[in-house]
Amino acid sequence: DSGVTQTPKHLITATGQRVTLRCSPRSGDLSVYWYQQSLDQGLQFLIHYYNGEERAKGNILERFSAQQFPDLHSELNLSSLELGDSALYFCASSVDRAGTGELFFGEGSRLTVL
């Protein structure tokens, strides 16, 4: 158990819809990262928040947005969903700002867009 909690574990929805994925980081971790893993692909970095502020953006579509709340949990919002958005979405947390420490991953949220 990494200490990172993601909900929901599985989600099936239709094209054009909007979903919200939630992540609670490990206790004490200030950084939250979101990654997307499509079928047989690596982990694509989407976005990073540190203590409520956006730190870095990766390959995140404009239809996607995220935020980190004062209690440090984070939400990833995916809108106008397309078939290609079907993927595993991982949240990870770390204690530091970026690039210097281990990331702890949640179990992921599997999104299926039909």
Place this chain on the structure above:
Amino acid sequence: DQQVKQNSPSLSVQEGRISILNCDYTNSMFDYFLWYKKYPAEGPTFLISISSIKDKNEDGRFTVFLNKSAKHLSLHIVPSQPGDSAVYFCAASAYGQNFVFGPGTRLSVLP
């Protein structure tokens, strides 16, 4: 442009033998490298790391080697066990930047 490459999508090894997983990178600014292991239906878990000031780091059966001039690192697992069967991701970062992950290598350890 893939900055971190794992050119072998899969690898099969006999139990008890050595598993060698390779990773190449293109960004010379990368100075910290990690290996993660991922089982099906679970998130990746940290395995071992190495910073650019070292060329080797060992933790039990796992050893990571870094060749900076070749921009290459490798993970050695000796001896390999069936429980090591998983997808292994190599990740790299430059100081203050976010980690870039490779596409992963699926290791199968055959009993």
